[in-house]
Amino acid sequence: MAYIKTPVKGMSDALPRDARLRQYVKGIISETYQKFGFSEIETPCVEHIENLTGKQGGENEKLIFKIMKRGEKLDLTTENPDDLCDSGLRYDLTVPLSRYYACNANNLPVPFKALQIGNVWRAERPQKGRFRQFVQCDIDILGDPSCLAEIELISATLTTLGKLGFEGFTVRVNDRRLLKAMAALCSFPEDDYDKIFIILDKLDKIGVEGVKNELLACGYAEENIDKYVSMFKDISENTDVAEYAERNSLSDGVAADAIKNIADILDCVKVNISDAVSCKLVFDPSLVRGMSYYTGTIFEIGMDGYSFSVAGGGRYDEMIGRFSGHKVPACGFSIGFERIVTILKDKGFEVPSSGGKYAVLVSKNADKQTMLNAFSKASSLREEGNTVLLTSRQKNVKFQKDQLLSEGYTEFIEF
Amino acid sequence: MAYIKTPVKGMSDALPRDARLRQYVKGIISETYQKFGFSEIETPCVEHIENLTGKQGGENEKLIFKIMKRGEKLDLTTENPDDLCDSGLRYDLTVPLSRYYACNANNLPVPFKALQIGNVWRAERPQKGRFRQFVQCDIDILGDPSCLAEIELISATLTTLGKLGFEGFTVRVNDRRLLKAMAALCSFPEDDYDKIFIILDKLDKIGVEGVKNELLACGYAEENIDKYVSMFKDISENTDVAEYAERNSLSDGVAADAIKNIADILDCVKVNISDAVSCKLVFDPSLVRGMSYYTGTIFEIGMDGYSFSVAGGGRYDEMIGRFSGHKVPACGFSIGFERIVTILKDKGFEVPSSGGKYAVLVSKNADKQTMLNAFSKASSLREEGNTVLLTSRQKNVKFQKDQLLSEGYTEFIEF
Numbered sequence: 001m002a003y004i005k006t007p008v009k010g011m012s013d014a015l016p017r018d019a020r021l022r023q024y025v026k027g028i029i030s031e032t033y034q035k036f037g038f039s040e041i042e043t044p045c046v047e048h049i050e051n052l053t054g055k056q057g058g059e060n061e062k063l064i065f066k067i068m069k070r071g072e073k074l075d076l077t078t079e080n081p082d083d084l085c086d087s088g089l090r091y092d093l094t095v096p097l098s099r100y101y102a103c104n105a106n107n108l109p110v111p112f113k114a115l116q117i118g119n120v121w122r123a124e125r126p127q128k129g130r131f132r133q134f135v136q137c138d139i140d141i142l143g144d145p146s147c148l149a150e151i152e153l154i155s156a157t158l159t160t161l162g163k164l165g166f167e168g169f170t171v172r173v174n175d176r177r178l179l180k181a182m183a184a185l186c187s188f189p190e191d192d193y194d195k196i197f198i199i200l201d202k203l204d205k206i207g208v209e210g211v212k213n214e215l216l217a218c219g220y221a222e223e224n225i226d227k228y229v230s231m232f233k234d235i236s237e238n239t240d241v242a243e244y245a246e247r248n249s250l251s252d253g254v255a256a257d258a259i260k261n262i263a264d265i266l267d268c269v270k271v272n273i274s275d276a277v278s279c280k281l282v283f284d285p286s287l288v289r290g291m292s293y294y295t296g297t298i299f300e301i302g303m304d305g306y307s308f309s310v311a312g313g314g315r316y317d318e319m320i321g322r323f324s325g326h327k328v329p330a331c332g333f334s335i336g337f338e339r340i341v342t343i344l345k346d347k348g349f350e351v352p353s354s355g356g357k358y359a360v361l362v363s364k365n366a367d368k369q370t371m372l373n374a375f376s377k378a379s380s381l382r383e384e385g386n387t388v389l390l391t392s393r394q395k396n397v398k399f400q401k402d403q404l405l406s407e408g409y410t411e412f413i414e415f
Numbered sequence: 416m417a418y419i420k421t422p423v424k425g426m427s428d429a430l431p432r433d434a435r436l437r438q439y440v441k442g443i444i445s446e447t448y449q450k451f452g453f454s455e456i457e458t459p460c461v462e463h464i465e466n467l468t469g470k471q472g473g474e475n476e477k478l479i480f481k482i483m484k485r486g487e488k489l490d491l492t493t494e495n496p497d498d499l500c501d502s503g504l505r506y507d508l509t510v511p512l513s514r515y516y517a518c519n520a521n522n523l524p525v526p527f528k529a530l531q532i533g534n535v536w537r538a539e540r541p542q543k544g545r546f547r548q549f550v551q552c553d554i555d556i557l558g559d560p561s562c563l564a565e566i567e568l569i570s571a572t573l574t575t576l577g578k579l580g581f582e583g584f585t586v587r588v589n590d591r592r593l594l595k596a597m598a599a600l601c602s603f604p605e606d607d608y609d610k611i612f613i614i615l616d617k618l619d620k621i622g623v624e625g626v627k628n629e630l631l632a633c634g635y636a637e638e639n640i641d642k643y644v645s646m647f648k649d650i651s652e653n654t655d656v657a658e659y660a661e662r663n664s665l666s667d668g669v670a671a672d673a674i675k676n677i678a679d680i681l682d683c684v685k686v687n688i689s690d691a692v693s694c695k696l697v698f699d700p701s702l703v704r705g706m707s708y709y710t711g712t713i714f715e716i717g718m719d720g721y722s723f724s725v726a727g728g729g730r731y732d733e734m735i736g737r738f739s740g741h742k743v744p745a746c747g748f749s750i751g752f753e754r755i756v757t758i759l760k761d762k763g764f765e766v767p768s769s770g771g772k773y774a775v776l777v778s779k780n781a782d783k784q785t786m787l788n789a790f791s792k793a794s795s796l797r798e799e800g801n802t803v804l805l806t807s808r809q810k811n812v813k814f815q816k817d818q819l820l821s822e823g824y825t826e827f828i829e830f
Contacts, residue, residue: 003738004463005518008502011461013515015522016454023445023455030438035797037774037804039431039822040438044548045460045534046426046480046504048419065461066483067504070538074496081489084499087423089461089482100428103420107430109818111806119460123485133459144807148777151790152805159797264783272790272805274798323418359452362563368679375566375687382450382574383689389452390567390687391526392559403524407454 010124010132016407018341022135024351025341026117028163029137036156038115038139043096045119051095052088056293056319060091063122065132089121093138094319094332101142102323111144113152117337129342140332142320147261147268150297150315153333154265155272157301157311162277164340165349168304169279170237173265174287175258176294176314181250182285186228188220194292200232201288208233232286241266241283261297293319297331306343311335355385359409361393361400366415374415425539425547431822433756437550439766440756441532443578444552451571453530453554458511460534466510467503471708471734475506478537480547504536508553509734509747516557517738526559528567532752544757555747557735562676562683565712565730568748569680570687572716572726577692579755580764583719584694585652588680589702590673591709591729596665597700601643603635609707615647616703623648647701656681656698676712708734712746721758726750770800774824776808776815781830789830 007013014022030040052064066085068074074084090096093116101112117137124130139156141149154171161169179200183193199214206214208229215225231248245251245259266281273279289298289312296315303310313333320328358381362374378390393414394400401412422428429437445455461482468476481500483489489499505511508531516527532552539545554571556564565588573584594615598608614629621629623644630640646663660666660674681696688694704713704727711730718725728748735743773796777789793805808829809815816827 003466003469003514003517005514005738007459007514007518008461008463011459013459013519014457015519016456019455019457022457027442035802037802037806040434041431042429042434042437044422044426044428046423046536046548048423051418054418065485068481068483068496068500070480081483081499084496085483099418099420099422102418103422104428104430109822110809110815113804113806121461133461141806146779146807148786148805148807151786155790264786267783268786268790271787272794274794323420364561368682371563371566371679371683372686375570375683379687379689387450387452389528390563391452391528391556392561392563394525400525407524 008132010126012131012133018345020351021344021349022341025164025337025344026135026137029160029335029337030115030117032160032163033115033139033156036113036152036159038113038156040115040117041097041100042118043090043093043100043116045089045121046087047090047096047099049082049086049088051099051323052091054095054322056095056098056322057091058292060122063124064091065089065121065123091122092120093118093136093334094140094316097138097140097332098320098323101320101328102325105324105328111149112142114138114140114142116140129338131338135337137335137337138332139334140330142328142330144331145317145329147264147297149329149331150261150265150299151268151272153313153331154269154299154301157333157335158269158273158277158279160335161301161303161310161340162274164344166303166310167278169277170302170304171269171279171281171299172284172287172302173262173282173297173299174284175262175297177254177296178250178258178262178285179288181253181255181258182228182231182248185249186224188224188228192218197288200286201290203232203286235285237280237282239283239285244283244285258296265297265299289314291316299333308339309336310339310343353387353408355387356381356411357387357409358389358411358413359401359404360388360390360413360415361397362390362415363393370415377413377415423547425541427546427548433760435766436759436764437756440579440752440759441550441552444575444750444752445530445532447575447578448530448554448571451528451567451574453528453571455530455532456512456515457533458505458508458515458531460504460536461502462505462511462514464497464501464503466514466738467506469510469737471510471513471737472506473707475537478539479506480504480536480538506537507535508533508551508749509555509731512553512555512747513735513738516735516743517740520739520743526564527557529553529555529557531555544753546753550752552750552752553747554749555745557743557745559746560732560744562679562712564744564746565676565680565714566683566687568728568746569684569714569716572748572750573684573688573692573694575750576716576718576725576755577689579759581718581725582693584692585717585719586684586694586696586714587699587702587717588677588697588712588714589699590677590712592669592711593665593673593677593700594703596668596670596673597643597646597663600664601639603639603643607633612703615701616705618647618701650700652695652697654698654700659698659700673711680712680714704729706731714748723754724751725754725758768802768823770802771796771826772802772824773804773826773828774816774819775803775805775828775830776812777805777830778808785830792828792830 294314295317298314300309300312315331709729710732713729715724715727730746793803
C-alpha cells in the first residue's frame with residue numbers, strides 16, 4: 001500500500017505559526033478559567049457507543065466516527081454494521097462530562113466547576129472553516145441550582161475573551177421556561193414548541209413579518225400568532241426585563257422565577273468582572289439557542305463587528321441524571337475555540353513572546369572547538385531567558401535566514 | 416440502551432488534581448523545548464489506515480483502533496474486516512510527523528525542529544500504569560545530518576527534566592552502526608543482527624554469561640561468541656569511547672564515523688546545558704533500543720533511583736523518505752510523559768500556584784445586595800491575582816470546606 005501524504009479527509013495539520021496561536025489561546029483560556037475556580041479535567045476521546053447514541057446528541061449522532069470492536073472475532077454475517085462497533089470518537093464534551101460526573105462524583109467538590117478543553121470529531125461534509133476534528137472548550141457548573149452558576153460562567157467567559165484582547169461584548173440572556181410560558185400564553189400546542197422556537201430563531205434574518213408568515217403556513221390561528229409576534233415587535237437592547245414581564249403578563253409562577261433569575265444575572269455579572277471589560281448585558285426574549293436539552297437559562301456572547309456568537313450556553317438540569325440516576329442541576333458555557341482562533345489569525349494577531357529570539361547557525365565543517373563555542377553561547381543566551389535555535393547553517397544562508405525571520409527569529413549569530 | 420458510567424476499557428478519566436499535574440508537566444515541557452527553538456505542531460489523531468499499517472510500527476500495528484468507513488454503504492459481504500475501515504487512531508507521533516513533513520516541507524524551515532505532544536492509542540491488554548489512551552511527547556529534528564541534532568535533542572530534554580525538578584541523570588549513547596560493525600567483526604550473519612541485538616539488550620538482566628549462553632543456543636560458533644561477549648565484559652560508565660574503539664579495532668570506515676560522532680555528542684552536551692543540571696554522559700556499547708528503524712545514534716536518559724529510562728531516541732534517516740520520496744535525515748527523542756507524571760504523583764509533587772486560593776461561599780438565601788457584595792469581593796480578589804472560587808454554600812459547610820481544602824483552597828469568605 002502506498003503512503004498518503006495529506007491528512008485524512010476534513011482534518012488538518014497545524015503549521016508552527018498556527019499551532020503556536022492555538023496553544024496560546026488554550027493557555028489563556030485555561031489560566032483565566034482556573035482563576036475563577038474551574039478545575040480542568042480530562043476524559044478519554046473514545047466513548048462507549050451506548051453513551052454516544054442515547055439521543056442526547058441530536059443531529060450529531062449521525063456524524064459519529066465509529067470504532068471497530070477488538071478482542072473477539074467480528075461477526076461478519078451481521079446485517080447491521082453497528083454490531084461491528086462498540087465505541088466511537090466523542091462528538092462533544094458534554095456527554096463525556098455527564099459520564100465523568102456520574103462516575104466520579106464522590107471524589108469531586110459540590111458544586112463542581114469543571115473546565116474541559118479537548119478534541120471532538122464529527123463527520124460533517126468538509127467545507128471552509130469546518131473541520132472533522134476540532135477543539136471544544138467547555139466550562140460547566142454541576143450541583144448548583146442557583147443563578148450564581150450562570151453569573152460565574154458568564155463573568156469568567158467575558159474575562160477570558162477580554163484577556164484574548166477582544167472588546168465590545170454583548171451578552172444576551174433568556175430562559176427556556178420563559179419561551180415556553182410565552183408560547184403557552186398564545187395557546188400553541190406544547191408538542192409544537194420546538195418547531196415554533198426554530199421559526200422564532202430566524203427572527204434576526206426574516207423579521208417579525210417573516211416569523212408570522214411561517215407560523216401562518218403551519219396552520220395556527222392568526223389571533224394566536226398576532227399575539228405571539230407582538231411580544232417580539234418592540235424589543236431592543238434596552239428592553240427592561242421586569243417591565244417586559246409586566247407588559248406581557250409573565251409575572252406568575254415559573255415565568256416569574258425565570259424573570260427574577262434573568263434580572264439577577266444581568267445585575268450581578270457587571271459587578272463580578274473587571275471594569276476594563278466593556279460589555280452590554282441584554283435581556284433578549286427572542287433568544288432560542290438550538291440544543292433541545294436546555295431546561296432554563298440560555299445565553300450567548302456576541303462581539304461588535306461579528307454577526308455570529310463567540311460563546312453560548314445554558315442550563316440543562318435533566319441530562320446528568322440520565323447517567324447518574326438522580327437529578328443534578330447543571331449549567332454550561334462553551335467558547336467557540338475555532339472561531340476565536342480564526343478571528344485572531346485573520347487579525348494578524350502575534351503571540352507575545354518573552355525574551356529575544358536568537359538563531360545560532362553553525363557551519364557544517366565546524367571543528368570541535370567551534371561547536372563548543374557555539375553551544376556555550378547558546379547556553380548563556382538561554383540562561384538569560386531568550387529562545388535560542390541552534391542549527392546547521394545551510395548553503396543558501398540568505399534563504400535560511402528569511403525562513404527563520406518569518407518564524408520570528410530576529411538575531412543571528414554564525415559560527 | 417443503558418448509559419455506561421465507567422470509561423471505555425483501558426482508558427481513564429483524570430480527576431482535577433491529576434489533570435492539573437498533567438497540564439503542568441505539558442506546560443513545562445512545551446515551554447522549555449520552545450526555548451530551544453522547537454516549534455510545536457499539531458496533527459490529527461486519526462490517520463489513514465495505509466499509513467498506520469505500513470510496517471513501520473512493528474508490534475504496534477496489531478494494536479490499532481480501526482475506524483469504520485463512512486459516506487458509503489458498507490459492504491458486509493466481505494470476508495476481510497479491514498475492508499470496512501479506512502482510518503484508525505494513531506499509535507505513535509512518528510508516523511503522523513513523517514506524513515506531516517512530507518506534506519508541508521515547503522512551508523517549514525530547514526532543518527526543522529518539531530515538538531509534538533498528543534494522545535496516542537494502543538489496544539494493549541490493560542494493566543496497572545498502562546493505558547489504551549496515553550500522551551506521547553516527541554521532539555524531532557528533520558533535515559540535519561550532523562550531530563548538532565543529537566546534541567540539541569539531548570540538551571533540551573535534560574534541561575526539561577531539570578525544570579521538572581529531577582536530577583541525577585545518566586545519558587547513555589551508542590550507535591546502531593557501531594553495533595553492526597561489532598557484529599560484523601565477529602562474523603555473525605547480517606540477517607541475524609536484529610536477533611543478536613535483542614539478546615544483547617538483555618545484558619543488564621542476564622549478564623555476559625547469559626548473553627553467551629543464548630547465543631550458543633542459536634548455534635553460532637563459540638569463538639565468534641567469545642569475541643563478541645569479550646567486547647562487553649569490561650564496560651562501565653567511565654569507558655572512554657576512543658580508547659574502546661582502539662582496543663576493539665573499531666577505528667575504520669563507518670565505525671570510525673560513529674565513534675567520532677559519539678565523542679562529539681558526549682563533549683558538547685555538557686557545554687550546552689546549565690551547570691545546574693547534574694548529569695553523567697556515558698558511552699554504552701551495549702545500548703540497543705528496540706525500534707528497528709534506527710539507523711545511527713541511539714540514546715536514552717535514566718535517573719538515579721529508577722531502573723527504567725525516562726526518555727529515549729535516536730536517528731532514523733530512512734523513515735521520512737518513505738512518505739516524501741526523497742531521503743531526509745531525521746533524529747528524534749521521546750520523553751516518557753506518563754512515567755514522569757506517575758513519578759511526580761508518587762512523590763506527592765504539588766503544582767505551584769501563583770497568588771492565594773480563596774473560596775467565597777454565598778448563602779442560598781442571599782438577597783441581591785448580599786450577592787452583589789460577594790461578587791464585588793470576588794472580583795477585587797481576582798484583580799489582585801488570586802484564584803477565587805465563588806459558589807453556593809452547602810448545608811454541610813464543614814464538609815464543603817474540607818473538600819475545598821483538599822483542592823488547595825486555604826482562605827474562606829462567607830456571605
